[in-house]
Amino acid sequence: MDNVRQFNPHNSADDDGLNRTPPADPHAERALITRCINEPDEFRTAADIVTGDDFTDSTYRILWDVIGQQLAEGKPTDPVSLRAEIELLGQLRLFSNGALIWDIAREMGPGDAEHYAELIHAKTRLRRIDDLAVRLRSGILNGGAIDDLEEQITGHVQQRATTTTGSRFIPGGSFILDRPDTVPAIWGEGDNVLWAEGEALIIAGPAGVGKTTVGQQVLLAAIGVRPHALGMAVRPAKRVLYLASDRPQQAARSMARMVTDEHRDILNQHLVFWPGPPPKDFIKDPGVLLRLCKQADADIVCLDSLKDMAGELASEEGGQAINSAIQRTLVEGVEVLALHHHRKQGGGKEGGKEPTSLDELYGSTWITAGAGSVVSLWGAAGDPIVSFKHLKQPSAECGPWRLKHDHPVGVTEIWHEVDVLDILAHARGQLTAQQLACQIYSPDKGKPSASEVEKARRRLEQLVEKGLAHRIPGGGGRGNSAGYVAAFSSSGELPEAS
Secondary structure, eight states: OTTSOOOOTTOOTTTTTTTSOOOOOHHHHHHHHHHHHHOGGGHHHHHTTOOGGGOOSHHHHHHHHHHHHHHHTTOOOSHHHHHHHHHHTTOGGGGGGGHHHHHHHHOOOSSOHHHHHHHHHHHHHHHHHHHHHHHHHHHHHTTOOHHHHHHHHHHHHHHHHHTSGGGGOOOHHHHHHSOOSSOOEEEEETTEEEEETTSEEEEEOOTTSSHHHHHHHHHHHHTTSSSOBTTBOBOOOSOEEEEEOSOHHHHHHHHHTTOOGGGHHHHHHHEEEEESSOSSOTTTOTTHHHHHHHHHTOSEEEEEOGGGTSSOTTSHHHHHHHHHHHHHHHTTTOEEEEEEOBOOSSSTTTSSOOOOSGGGBSSOHHHHHTEEEEEEEESOTTOSEEEEEEEEOSSBOOOOEEEEEETTTTEEEEEEEOOHHHHHHTOSSOBOHHHHHHHHHOTTTOOOOHHHHHHHHHHHHHHHHTTSEEEETTOSSGGGOOEEEESSOTTSOOOOOO
């Protein structure tokens, strides 16, 4: 019986298999890289399934990242081009001076990129399970607490649930009908919402008009340093991730005006910065934004600015990449604030007209299509007074306003606000939506757009609903437009309820 091995419950980690090689499929990794070199259009399909982190072989991981960067910059992915880029990275020795790249490129298999990407991702899932099993087994052998071990299991299941499509299925009745009466707000309240829950906010403007200043005031209100932003409440945040990609030191100097050393603990606990561009272009890896937010444990992220997140924002590919990255992040419960720019018009208000539509923001229409709220600031660089327009609203329109910047202390307030009720009260006779739109949106040009007239009409109808105005059908003159009159006397008294 000497040749019979006795069972020992205290075998070493090696005997229990804790140090064995984790699951991987290097053949599928190689095949996917080959496919992407020869059929670069398939890279984007694969990028929706895997990222560089899914590759276990460092050479394949490097090639994946370089191919993605080449495509993001509109460059070719042939072996000669890839070799040149890898040489710039100082990694050519890993590829036998480039010979390995040619070997990989020649091995074109029958499967497509999606097939190989699915095989690779399946191994990633197995590695996560394997890692959990190793940690659990090690914990058991080392006398770990039962509660801690069970929490690891629960955490793994919950993380898996949040990454599966099926976990988001919601019954139609609940999704449509079980909604609050007002839009849940991150910034604002009631009908006056500038940033809605689960929808991105874009603050756009030319250089120097204060979009960074306003955005930072919102974020500081979210972490409790300020009581509000522009006089409107901001929902508290657990932690804010600030991607300071556009001149990070300037962003730091801007926020330094707004805080003191007594805020250090709050800032350290609830705010984290990532200076410089994100680690990967959104076109190459739309999932990188969500991963950064998870690593920072953030529930709000600020993108300063969108032009630094993906190349070629004016292209459909660039706009879709921005939209995809933002939507993936929103659906996981992380709110998104983005700073953006108008199309070039010669610089500030001296070189062009104030934008009045989403088309006048820079980049693909996919960018604004994916946002719930878009705000435009306009003025000359350094102006203390700038205009504010709400180009896209999740609820009622806020503004138009004139904002006053106190640049030395980084405080912004509403300096002037159009009062529709006051305009109505002082109107000579009946006021039409066209006339109101002229006063609100285009006092200089005198001819508002159809959209601006419709927004003015909605504002008048809101006063009618509140009993502050009367609508007179066909009483507004040309075109049988409705006219509106105040429902109170010249002294400002409302009629007694009948």
